Amino acid sequence: MNAPTRRDVEAAARRLAGAVRRTPLVGSPWLSDATGADVRLKLESLQVTHSFKARGALNAILCHAQDRPGGSVVTASAGNHGVALAWAAKAAGVPATIFTPSGAPTTKLRAIARHGASLRAVARDYDDAERLALEHAAAEGAVYVSPYNHRDVIAGAGTIGPELIDEWPDVEIVLVPVGGGGLISGVAIALKRARPGIRIVGVEAENNPVLQRCLAAGRITHVDVSPTLADGLSGNLEAGSVTFEIVAGMVDELVTVSEAELREAMRDLVAHDHLVAEGAGVPAVAALMAGKVRVGGKNVAAIVSGSNVDVATLVEVMTGAGRQP
Amino acid sequence: MNAPTRRDVEAAARRLAGAVRRTPLVGSPWLSDATGADVRLKLESLQVTHSFKARGALNAILCHAQDRPGGSVVTASAGNHGVALAWAAKAAGVPATIFTPSGAPTTKLRAIARHGASLRAVARDYDDAERLALEHAAAEGAVYVSPYNHRDVIAGAGTIGPELIDEWPDVEIVLVPVGGGGLISGVAIALKRARPGIRIVGVEAENNPVLQRCLAAGRITHVDVSPTLADGLSGNLEAGSVTFEIVAGMVDELVTVSEAELREAMRDLVAHDHLVAEGAGVPAVAALMAGKVRVGGKNVAAIVSGSNVDVATLVEVMTGAGRQP
Numbered sequence: 001m002n003a004p005t006r007r008d009v010e011a012a013a014r015r016l017a018g019a020v021r022r023t024p025l026v027g028s029p030w031l032s033d034a035t036g037a038d039v040r041l042k043l044e045s046l047q048v049t050h051s052f053k054a055r056g057a058l059n060a061i062l063c064h065a066q067d068r069p070g071g072s073v074v075t076a077s078a079g080n081h082g083v084a085l086a087w088a089a090k091a092a093g094v095p096a097t098i099f100t101p102s103g104a105p106t107t108k109l110r111a112i113a114r115h116g117a118s119l120r121a122v123a124r125d126y127d128d129a130e131r132l133a134l135e136h137a138a139a140e141g142a143v144y145v146s147p148y149n150h151r152d153v154i155a156g157a158g159t160i161g162p163e164l165i166d167e168w169p170d171v172e173i174v175l176v177p178v179g180g181g182g183l184i185s186g187v188a189i190a191l192k193r194a195r196p197g198i199r200i201v202g203v204e205a206e207n208n209p210v211l212q213r214c215l216a217a218g219r220i221t222h223v224d225v226s227p228t229l230a231d232g233l234s235g236n237l238e239a240g241s242v243t244f245e246i247v248a249g250m251v252d253e254l255v256t257v258s259e260a261e262l263r264e265a266m267r268d269l270v271a272h273d274h275l276v277a278e279g280a281g282v283p284a285v286a287a288l289m290a291g292k293v294r295v296g297g298k299n300v301a302a303i304v305s306g307s308n309v310d311v312a313t314l315v316e317v318m319t320g321a322g323r324q325p
Numbered sequence: 326m327n328a329p330t331r332r333d334v335e336a337a338a339r340r341l342a343g344a345v346r347r348t349p350l351v352g353s354p355w356l357s358d359a360t361g362a363d364v365r366l367k368l369e370s371l372q373v374t375h376s377f378k379a380r381g382a383l384n385a386i387l388c389h390a391q392d393r394p395g396g397s398v399v400t401a402s403a404g405n406h407g408v409a410l411a412w413a414a415k416a417a418g419v420p421a422t423i424f425t426p427s428g429a430p431t432t433k434l435r436a437i438a439r440h441g442a443s444l445r446a447v448a449r450d451y452d453d454a455e456r457l458a459l460e461h462a463a464a465e466g467a468v469y470v471s472p473y474n475h476r477d478v479i480a481g482a483g484t485i486g487p488e489l490i491d492e493w494p495d496v497e498i499v500l501v502p503v504g505g506g507g508l509i510s511g512v513a514i515a516l517k518r519a520r521p522g523i524r525i526v527g528v529e530a531e532n533n534p535v536l537q538r539c540l541a542a543g544r545i546t547h548v549d550v551s552p553t554l555a556d557g558l559s560g561n562l563e564a565g566s567v568t569f570e571i572v573a574g575m576v577d578e579l580v581t582v583s584e585a586e587l588r589e590a591m592r593d594l595v596a597h598d599h600l601v602a603e604g605a606g607v608p609a610v611a612a613l614m615a616g617k618v619r620v621g622g623k624n625v626a627a628i629v630s631g632s633n634v635d636v637a638t639l640v641e642v643m644t645g646a647g648r649q650p
Contacts, residue, residue, distance in 0.1 A: 024349055026371060046351060046368075050599055107596075270639065271432075274375055274601040274632035307599035311643055314595065318640050 003242050004151045009158035009190045012059045016159055019091075020054050021047050023160075025167050025301065030272040035288050037173075037295040042164060042303045045277050049084045049111070051232070051306030052157055052183060053147070057084035058091070059156030060145050065092045072096065074142040076133035078126045078179070078232045079108030080280070080306050081147035086117035097136060099129040105231065105278075105310045126235030148180025149241040157183045161190025164301055171198060173295055175284035175302045178202035178254065179233030181211055181243030183305065188250035199252045201293050203283035205230040206256040210237055211247055215254070220244050229262045229317070232280030232306060255293060257286040265289055266317045269304070278309035328567050329476045334483035334515045337384045341484055344416075345379050346372050348485075350492050350626065355597040360613050362620040365496075367489060367628045370602050374409045374436070376557070376631030377482055377508060378472070382409035383416070384481030385470050390417045397421065399467040401458035403451045403504070403557045404433030405605070405631050406472035411442035422461060424454040430556065430603075430635045451560030473505025474566040482508045486515025489626055496523060498620055500609035500627045503527035503579065504558030506536055506568030508630065513575035524577045526618050528608035530555040531581040535562055536572055540579070545569050554587045554642070557605030557631060580618060582611040590614055591642045594629070603634035 023043045031039040044052035064073060072095035075085050082098040089096035097118040100109065104121060112119045120136075123129035130146075137144035145153065160183075164171060174191065176184040184202045191198050204212060207228040214220050220237045228234060237244060247254075257265075262279050265286035269275045277285075284302035287293050315321075348368045356364040369377035389398060397420035400410050407423040414421035422443040425434065429446060437444045445461075448454035455471075462469035470478065485508075489496055499516065501509040509527045516523050529537060532553040539545050545562045553559060562569060572579075582590075587604050590611035594600045602610075609627035612618050640646075 021349070021351070024346070024371060026346070043371075045599065046349060267636070270601060271636045274370065274603075274634065276595060276599040276601055309599065311592070311596045315640055315643050318636055 001149065001151055001242050003246050004155040004158070004189060006189055006193060008151065008155035009161065009186065012152070012155040013159040013162055015059055015062055016055060016156065019058055022163055023047055025164065028273055031285065031288055035295050037298045037300045039288060039300045039302060040168065041273070042160060042301055044160065044303060044305045045275065045281055045307035049087045050308045051080040051084065052160060052303070053080045053084035054087065055159050056153035056156035056182060057081060058088040060150060060152035061085065061088040061092045061094055063152045064143060065094055068143065072142040073145050074133050074136050074140070075099070075145045075147065076126065076129035077147050078234050079104040080232050080308055083108055083111040083308065085145060086112045086115035089117060090115045097142065099123055099133040099136070101125050101129055105308060105313065107310050108308050130235065130238060146238060148182030148243050149238045154182050154186045154189070156186070158186025158190040160303065161187045165191065165195060168299065168301065170299050171301050172298045173199045173201060173300045175201045175203060175287060175293065175300065177233060177280060177283040177303065177305045178204045178211055179208070179280065180235065180237060180241065181247050184251055185243045185246040188246060192250045200250065202247065202251050202254045203287045204254060204256050205233050205262065205283065206258045208233055209256050212254050212256065214244055215248055229259055229279030230283060232278065253293065255287050257283050257290060257292065261286040261290045263317050270318060275304070276307045276309065276314065277304050278306050281306040326474065326476055326567050328571050329480040329483070329514060331514055331518060333476065333480035334486065334511065337477070337480040338484040338487055340384055340387055341380060341481065344383055347488055348372055350489065353598055356610065356613055360620050362623045362625045364613060364625045364627060365493065366598070367485060367626055369485065369628060369630045370600065370606055370632035374412050375633045376405040376409065377485060378405045378409035379412065380484050381478035381481035381507060382406060383413040385475060385477035386410065386413040386417045386419055388477045389468060390419055393468065397467045398470050399458050399461045399465070400424070400470045400472060401451065401454035402472050403559050404429040405557050405633055408433055408436040408633065410470060411437045411440035414442060415440045422467065424448055424458040424461070426450050426454055430633060430638065432635050433633050455560065455563060471563060473507030473568050474563045479507050479511045481511070483511025483515040485628065486512045490516065490520060493624065493626065495624050496626050497624045498524045498526060500526045500528060500612060500618065500625065502558060502605060502608040502628065502630045503529045503536055504533070504605065505560065505562060505566065506572050508628070509576055510568045510571040513571060517575045525575065527572065527576050527579045528612040529579060529581050530558050530587065530608060531583045533559055534581050537579050537581065539569055540573055554584055554604030555608060557603065578618065580612050582608050582615060582617065586611040586615045588642050595643060600629070601632045601634065601639065602629050603631050606631040
């Protein structure tokens with residue numbers, strides 16, 4: 001597969017206009033105080049389907065419906081891409097089958113079912129869901145829409161980029177949560193050639209440092225991962241994933257955050273900014289709070305990428321119950 | 326005091342442009358399903374200072390600074406108006422003194438102090454804070470900026486109106502939380518003459534049904550009130566409050582919601598829309614959920630007016646702990 005280009009991102013932005021939300025960019029006084037930077041949050045947590053995934057999923061479904069009318073799609077998802085694809089497929093009248101881990105958050109599984117997609121919440125983890133979805137695609141002739149390794153999905157996610165620099169032309173650093181690398185790839189493609197001075201920094205969960213390990217190895221390799229509060233970032237890279245080359249070539253820095261740092265970021269976003277975000281939504285905030293990135297005096301945009309969290313999990317995080325040592 | 330006019334609201338909108346946030350209007354699928362209406366939420370919970378009060382406070386301070394350069398201001402507030410006035414006063418370099426109940430939420434008191442205002446969290450309740458602030462104004466020669474009974478405050482709050490119809494020209498019903506009536510007065514002035522077909526519905530806390538009792542009595546009268554989760558709505562009407570006449574003349578309907586309904590609305594906003602709102606922010610949502618207003622088949626905007634809630638209170642509401650019978 002070829003990587004998408006800036007032109008693909010621009011085409012996606014035209015395709016998505018009016019169908020996805022131009023999410024707010026809001027200043028965060030406490031995070032600015034804590035870091036000595038001007039920190040603003042790009043609230044994809046308020047996006048349709050409650051995550052940035054709506055952008056890539058709808059872009060992919062609209063392209064699919066045009067190229068292969070009548071065809072069905074299948075995907076694997078930790079949850080949010082599944083919700084977004086189910087929503088987009090329903091809007092376009094495309095049959096969709098979604099494989100997820102059986103332990104995905106209830107709020108995500110319910111939303112997938114509510115949009116009328118065929119939900120198969122049967123996998124052990126994300127990697128298992130990916131394997132099952134690829135088998136299903138081969139057996140049923142459905143088109144596999146990867147949550148990260150897909151040209152149209154990446155281009156759709158990249159539409160956050162032009163919104164950011166349109167609203168804040170002076171932005172200097174953009175922090176992006178990283179799982180399979182689809183979001184940061186899209187944002188880097190959208191911003192890096194247009195504005196080479198902008199630093200693009202990716203943040204992985206310490207329990208799922210897949211791209212950093214692969215970059216260190218110089219190739220896509222299997223990485224042992226553990227469960228993380230950032231469930232939406234879980235999983236290894238598909239062989240040949242285009243996100244590996246894009247991240248290697250265009251991303252300035254990758255850092256990790258611990259489970260405790262993710263918890264603290266979720267809690268502090270509620271306490272100070274009165275915002276709900278899921279674990280996978282807060283790595284950029286966690287990295288800023290924990291001082292993982294040098295940002296003093298800079299204009300820093302942090303993408304808060306989603307808010308699909310179960311109430312029980314949110315309460316547990318807010319009260320510190322069940323906290324890891 | 327004269328009531329503000331639509332022209333005052335338009336002037337306020339020009340004055341505030343760029344300094345307060347044009348807050349998002351987001352569809353609420355679960356609330357639409359539950360009511361059979363198209364329900365969208367106007368998220369003043371994401372406003373600067375985390376409540377709609379920033380609009381009125383900044384408008385009042387900018388007018389004050391122009392009319393009486395060098396003069397100081399004093400106010401009484403259940404919390405949010407105090408935060409907003411402290412923020413606006415700091416921006417304009419106006420000395421401000423804020424009287425609040427001693428039991429106001431910590432998040433509100435801290436924000437007032439952080440903005441550098443002189444905080445007097447010494448009152449028994451809102452009515453006591455109002456009395457103290459008026460005494461202070463008389464003794465010190467400071468200008469009293471009422472949180473609701475003030476022409477510029479009402480006009481500022483009214484700037485929500487043009488944003489609403491600009492973004493959703495087909496809106497048919499607007500639901501507004503009601504305490505002293507400043508917000509609903511501003512919104513009614515902005516919308517009712519321009520679009521007489523739009524129904525303006527106010528929602529009071531059952532424990533603080535001040536405007537409904539005064540309207541029933543045909544005049545402003547003392548109403549016995551009890552503490553409410555919607556702390557921001559608490560208190561009686563100042564003698565001669567202009568909001569009484571405006572609400573009597575322009576508001577189509579007033580309803581109340583119980584403490585249990587407020588709790589459920591806060592919890593469901595977190596669970597389904599992944600949004601934090603404070604008790605005073607959710608009366609419109611609570612009224613829709615509880616079927617207090619006929620909305621079937623209509624286009625309904627509900628103002629979610631603020632999100633300044635302490636984490637402990639939010640956790641208590643989310644877990645059902647400390648719930649009233």
